Amino acid sequence: MVSFWHVVMQSLGCGGRQIKMSPKNVVLITGCDSGLGHSLAVYCHSLNMTVISACHNANSEGARLLRNLKDPKRMITVEVDLLKPDTIEHVFQYINDFLSINKDYQFTALVNNAGVMCFGEFEWQTSAQFEMQINVNVLGTMRITKVMLPLVREHRGRIINITSHCGLQALPALGPYAASKAALRFWNDSLRIEMRQYGVEVINFIPGSFVHLSNISARQQDHAKVMLQAFNEEQRQFYFSYFKQFNNYLRVISGFKAPNQFNDTYLLEKFRDALTSTVPRTIYIHEPWRYKFYWILFRICPAPIVDLLTVKFCAMPTYDQIMHSTQQHKNN
Template identity: 25%
Template sequence: MTVRERCSVRTTSTGELIVVSGASTGIGAATARELASRGYHVLAGVRRDADADAIRAKCIEPVMLDITIGEHIEALAARIADDPQERALRAVINNAGIEINAPIEVLPLDTWRQQFEVNLFGHIRVIQALLPALRKSRGRVVNISSVGAVATLPIYGAYPGSKAAFESASDALRREVAPQGIQVVIIQSGGVKTPMAAKSGPLSLKLSQGMSKEHTRLYGALISSTVSFQSSFLRRAMTADQAAKKITKIVTTKRPRTRYSLGTDAAFTLPMARFLPARLMDRVVPR
């Protein structure tokens, strides 16, 4: 019996389709499993065969999905359109992402482009391809952003910058497709224990080793202190499984808000960024 056939058995949901990109590890994998446990048929986007084997389970169908490759996105759209049980596409969770942090002066422009290609343009490609299916089902787009899009730490320019652009695009999209019955939700995530987050600090330190003596003098201490703070915080952050339960609730609630925070740091920082003057935030955030 195939995964598709097994998922025809209804549990707490109607067995509808939900796409989760970046489902190899972390929040994406945990969310795929949580949604599958509730009876949704999850099309879990992965980039490697090994990741497909790891995530494959009842109601989880791995699909090859590098969101920077047009052929992968076209194949995903065709898979949804040709679903053998003609199930509706209930939601698309745009979760895939990469994070590479360094001071703006020293982070190579190609690395900036790489992050925007994945964290912004890749998701736009997915949304463009799947809007017809979402229009038919009156479904939902759920875009995973970051608290950094609103309150950005020093040396964290490129990743939050891509997320801020993604949020602006999401606001425009929400206003464009609301008359069509499609909902658009932004989740502003704070610290979550994931492989991507765990690699972020060591990667920044590795990049700093290639800096010139002058850049080391200017930014070395700042990089070390920021990475140390982030690493310390992540030890107390929520787990991917905890995040997945909250995301699943947001995905399945009948009348979602336009924005949600995820994590205690996001719940604290977002209102602070909204109400404090920018100059005061400039003093508070680096501390």
């Protein structure tokens, strides 16, 4: 049971002491093939922890790099697909057996990082695309958490849910993704209250935007082709120029990147506090000054102004811009 003063210290943002990690501290991190998940796995390994890295593909470049780290006994890669319950049950059984053999080890944390993203206005996205984002980001995270909760509770570990700024402020062309992250945000808060009585911390960690360093949007151009193929004739004629330029703009984030590009010392320090503090905050937000400035405006401005600010914040092509540019080109 968490004490009253512990809760007060959390609410005031008063950090406790840092727990020194050792190989006897076991952490499970999902989505370790690339991006933030890969970096968190490497970082936890550097903290001397035993890391169970859940990769979507155990033969991916990211998984191979993890297995090649020094002291590979502390870096265990497993294949987990959040849409396949049998793979979730497998990783649970693996960890449960591992802890049964190594009785002095402790299951310290479950880090729910895995997620998928698809850019595109809601009318463009197919049902398969928006259902995929809900199924992976929300239901998949819930599935693995439900299976792992008995171990978390038994070891008085903690759960760190990686959400998004999109869960705080919805953005255009990311409706289903934002909906999934907002759902995670409220589920996280509910779970935090439920698990507090068992001495389990549940933490919302918002890492900021680094989509250009991640593979979360690697298949964006493939998604765009699927959307275009699903358009009816009216949609194809109405959206074509805008749709084309919108996705050309996104080419910079498309394609697969090296899994070890991410390196943000300040973010990793915040993650360490979430992972090792005896009094972790309930929410950690990592953001540049530009984000902070916009969040202040979003809170104080009326909805029509917030809508305009959101478009400016995203800095992505809009229908009006493209149509105006096309008309000017025709006139010239």
